[in-house]
Amino acid sequence: MKTKILQEDLIYEILSAVEEIPEGKVATYGQIARLTGREKNARLVGKVLSMAQYYGSYPCHRVVNHAGRLAPGWAEQRFLLEAEGVAVKDNNSVDLKKYQWNC
Template sequence: MGFFEKVYNAVRKIPKGRVATYGQIARLAGDPRKARIVGWALHSNPYKGEVPCHRVVNRNGNLSGAFAFEGMDEQKRLLEMEGIVFEKDGSVDLKKYKWDDK
């Protein structure tokens, strides 16, 4: 299984109403240092619609922003729909919502 597939698999396992960081996903995929590759993997997003990319945020809890599926508003809306509450600056509270794996 390639790294990309592990990434997709890990992202798929993120519980509803939770978010995970790239580093966390990278760790689950077996290589904590490949956080950037996780970004690439999701950017490629071959499993678009199947992998909940909207639940993956950077270490600050900021959404990937810029582009995404239909648009960043869509991404935010999806998270809010799952119960995630955003801060004024548009970031999520990782203390509350970071996926507690292990």
């Protein structure tokens, strides 16, 4: 039982960091990992975000990979980012120099 609580604490810690990303900005999986003290766990962040809908409503669409690429197979991400004023290039990536959250 204690392990499950720790896992849920970790999930909410990651989702809380994602919730802080301002509208019109993006963060990388690695950036969220660093913010939560788990510098080398960017893939863990991705795994948590893939299950985020079970924990509430979070702006997971604002998280991209280290090169600014959107999540594969999630067409809605592009629409959500563009609705916030984030330009998405033809190769399904965003300009991190312009849109990355400076936290």
